[in-house]
Amino acid sequence: ITSDKIGENLPEGITGLHLHNLCENNSYDLERTLEVVEQKFGHLFGQIQWLNLGGGHLMTHKDYDTDHLVSLLKALKARYPHLEIILEPGSAFAWETGVLVSTVADIVENHGVKTAMLNVSFACHMPDCLEMPYKPRIRGAYQEPVAGKPTYRMGGNSCLSGDFMGDWSFNKPLQVGDRIIFEDMIHYTLVKSTLFNGVTHPSIGLWTLDGRFELYRRFGYEDYKSRMS
Structure with a gap:
């Protein structure tokens, strides 16, 4: 709600105010936000x-100035000692904690556009990419097309016509069977995945520091069958 809609007094029963600092920002963005809020x-x-x-x-980012954040919060508390100050840095805890590993199932070309068809789905497994929207990073790929390099659109494996994103460039042509690793695919991805049209969830596991894979959960038909009943 904007300030002009509130007026000079809060409605009865309202005991606090809640705001957000958009997404994946630093403490200096918060500083500017607080100036406007006050x-x-x-x-x-x-x-x-x-x-x-x-x-x-995004306080877990290597460049985040946590000392500056602490000074901001202390100063805010000093100005308003009666207030309980709350933070919700949810994505900071899950940021860069996991990847989505997919495989190229086929490569098709139409009107000069090459599409790598994957065994995962943007609509089912990465819906936040379509809803925000944002373009995920692919390990070893150029985030934007590079002239002269093999360039591909990524296609998902659901029946939805909008289940694709692109484009990315690579140093060498993709082949069927190649792995496509989407970076940072835990927060706002795993929790929003769906079983639409029977598309299977990716398995969940952990790569250990010594190179072993520990499987935590594998999904199957029974998960889909029991989803709505």
Whole structure:
């Protein structure tokens, strides 16, 4: 809700304010956000008990300035000692903690566009890529097409016409059977996956530091059959 819709007093029963710092931002973005929040909503701080700064704080990134974050929060608490300050850095805990490993099942070409058909689905396994939308990183690939290099669109294995993304370039042509590894596919991916049209979930496992794979969960037809009953 915008500040002009609230007025000078909060509705009865409202004890706090909740905001978000968009997605995967740093402490300096939060600093600018807080300046605007205090400017537009500060007159209400005396009426609330808590202030939830929400998500969007990528504090596990190697370049995130945690000392700056701590100083911001301490200063905020000093200005409003009666407030309980809350953070929801959910994605920061799952960021860069897992990949989605797929295999090229076929390569087709139409009107000069080469599509690598995968055994995974953007719609079923990576819906956040289509909904946000954002283009995931592929290990060993160029994020944007590079002139003169083999370039492909990635096609998902569901029946949806929009189950594709692209394009990425590679140093050498892709072959059927090649692995395509999508980086950072745990947060907002695994939890939003679906069994649409019977497309199987990817198995869940752990690569150990000594190179072993430990399988945690494999999905099958019974998971699909019992999904809605």
